[in-house]
Amino acid sequence: MRFLLKLEPINYGKQCLLPINYQYELASCIYQIISSSSRAYSEWLHKNGFQTENRQYRLFTFSNFSIPEYKIIDDRIQILSRTITCVISFLPERSTAEFINGVFSRQQLSIGDRKTQVDFRVVGIELLPEPNFELQQNYETLSPVCIKRHLPDENRVIYESPESENFAPALLNNLLNKYKAFNEVDF
Numbered sequence: 001m002r003f004l005l006k007l008e009p010i011n012y013g014k015q016c017l018l019p020i021n022y023q024y025e026l027a028s029c030i031y032q033i034i035s036s037s038s039r040a041y042s043e044w045l046h047k048n049g050f051q052t053e054n055r056q057y058r059l060f061t062f063s064n065f066s067i068p069e070y071k072i073i074d075d076r077i078q079i080l081s082r083t084i085t086c087v088i089s090f091l092p093e094r095s096t097a098e099f100i101n102g103v104f105s106r107q108q109l110s111i112g113d114r115k116t117q118v119d120f121r122v123v124g125i126e127l128l129p130e131p132n133f134e135l136q137q138n139y140e141t142l143s144p145v146c147i148k149r150h151l152p153d154e155n156r157v158i159y160e161s162p163e164s165e166n167f168a169p170a171l172l173n174n175l176l177n178k179y180k181a182f183n184e185v186d187f
Contacts, residue, residue: 063142
């Protein structure tokens with residue numbers, strides 16, 4: 001299920017500065033929201049998620065913020081808009097209720113780093129319609145895709161470029177593993 005989260009900076013009009021790389025902080029905030037609504041579920045998600053072949057997957061994702069008006073100042077984004085949005089997607093149906101309850105029980109959230117933070121007020125959450133999937137389809141991601149390969153013999157990880165010949169097979173393998181983990185199947 002996909003939700004459009006609408007946020008309003010609490011100190012709109014003042015210098016609302018986010019680090020350009022705020023995604024880790026946003027992911028942490030989402031975990032905190034889930035945690036505030038269901039401690040048992042968030043602990044299970046953090047410790048286990050969905051598993052296949054000794055791999056853990058947490059089947060939610062989020063887009064970058066959509067900020068209609070902004071200004072880049074060094075390594076910061078100055079928010080000049082009254083409202084910004086973010087799409088948050090969950091695969092397991094169970095997390096939907098916990099997420100909605102968590103968001104509305106926690107009307108304010110903070111995103112940022114040690115240097116700058118922006119406090120937001122949740123001003124709306126909208127359930128987005130389910131996509132109409134077809135047999136063959138083009139997709140566009142709402143946030144960057146990070147594909148990494150583990151090289152156990154060398155005890156290191158390689159992050160693949162989209163131009164790499166290993167990118168598409170690694171992406172397909174990742175998607176298949178998530179499918180297997182969620183549906184508890186093996187093929």
